[in-house]
Amino acid sequence: MNAADLHKDAIVIDGLICAKWERALFEDMAKGGLTAANCTVSFWENFEGTVRNIVEMNDLIEESSDLLIKVRTTEDIHRAKQQGKTGVMMGFQNAHAFEDQIGYVQVFKDLGVGIVQMCYNTQNLVGTGCYERDGGLSGFGREIVAEMNKVGMLCDLSHVGPNTAKEVIDESKKPVAYSHCLPSGLKEHPRNRSDEELKYIADKGGFVGVTMFTPFLRAGVNATIEDYVEAIRYVYNIVGEDAIGIGTDFTQGQDQNFFEYLTHDKGYARRLTRFGEIINPKGIRTVGEFPNLTEALLKDGFTETQVRKIMGDNWVNLLREVWGE
Template sequence: MNAAELHQDAIVIDGLIIAKWNRELFEDMKKGGLTAANCTVSVWEGFQNTINNIVEANQLMEANSDLVRPVHSVRDISRAKEEGKTGIILGFQNAHAYEDQIGYVEIFKKLGVGIVQMCYNTQNLVGTGCYERDGGLSGFGREIVAEMNRVGVMCDLSHVGSKTSEEVILESKKPVCYSHCLPSGLKEHPRNKSDEELKFIADHGGFVGVTMFAPFLKKGIESTVDDYVEAIEYTVNIAGIDQVGIGTDFTQGHDQQFFEYLTHDKGYARRLTNFGKIINPEGIRTVGEFPNLTAALLKRGFSEQDVRKIMGENWVRILGEVWGE
């Protein structure tokens, strides 16, 4: 089977997309052969504004139901593949929307929120992000992890501090993930994970989605899809072929104002980081170019079976373990 046929046949899952939600994006997802994606609906927003974002997302999915469908279970991912649509998993990049209410975890789960990052770059009630002194998982955070385990929401640790991450990995009774990260063995950055951290999450049954966000890649904005595949291979060599998948962190369609919102604490306070220029790796600049990634993995020497695992099958298995269906 050639690369194009394999891509068309495979389950293709992106573990993190924070692009601008519109029909143009959904059309590009179809072009890219995307089976499902974890789409961010909350970063700095509290409960109310996150609900507003979900209302908007639901209306958009309804209006574009020829292209997308909501995902509440792994069965819905299979259905999306059968229907030739892209399944939309709602995800948070911050537990801030839970506020101080453990009961909100289940409420949001019923609305389709299946993956939640414990904190985004800074401290919240649960723990600490990767851009400040790490106080670890709070007592309340342990209760949130237990509730996420109970109702079937995956704990994401991509932007989380290393101490908090370690404690969530040990606390959680279900697999947790870095939905979108890169190895610091290829480039030192506060958002990248050390070899030890990658091995630790994998050894505890967790999962690593590899991102292609250019500022974290070795060659920065000069990177190509082959540099992205190098990072995937590096991660596979540490975490194992069954524990690794894709989490691009596509920001397609957003303007500078959006990045200002992301890179300031709470969306407006102190500046946490400055990404500079952001250009996705050549060959996978847009979601529509996803087939190039399958081709690049094959070219790198990955077997057809391993490519299927990386492109989506591993995500399906691990989500099934967490969601329980």
């Protein structure tokens, strides 16, 4: 099967998109043949602010129902594929929205949230982010992990510190994930993961989504789709063909204010980092260019079966195990 046909036939899942939610993006998702995506609806927002974001997302899904469907189960992902639409999986990049209420986990699950990152770069009530001295998972955090396991919500460790990540992996009764990360073996960065960390999550039944956010790639802003595939190959060599997927971290359509919000603690306090210029790798600058990735993976020597797994099948298997449906 050639690359174009394979891409068309495969389930294609992006484990993390935090782009500007608008019609133009949804049309680009259709162009890119995206079956489903984990769409961020909370960073620093509290319970109420996050609920408001979910209301907004629900409205967008309804307005663009010719292109989108809301995903609660893996069956919905298959339905999106059959209907030629993109499934919206709602996710958080911070457990901050739970505030100090364990019961909010179930509330958000009922609203359709299936993936939650434990911390976003800094300390919260659950644990520690990757830009701070890492105190690990708190007692409250252990209760949150247990509750997330119970309701069927994926624990995402992409922006947490190494101690917190390890303790969540050990604490969770269900598989956990780095939905979007890169290996520090190719570039040292607080957001990147060591070979040991990648191996540890895979050995414990977890999952790694490989991102293409250029500040974390070896070639930086000069990165091409081949550099992204190099990172995928690197991670693949550590975790194997069943524990790897895609999590692009597309920020399509976002402006400078958005990045200022992301790079300050709580969205407004101390500056945590500077990304510099944000430009995606040449060859996959937009969601619409997703088919190029299937082609680049085949070109790199991945088999058709491996490409299907990386592009989406592994995500479906992981989510089925965590969500239970």
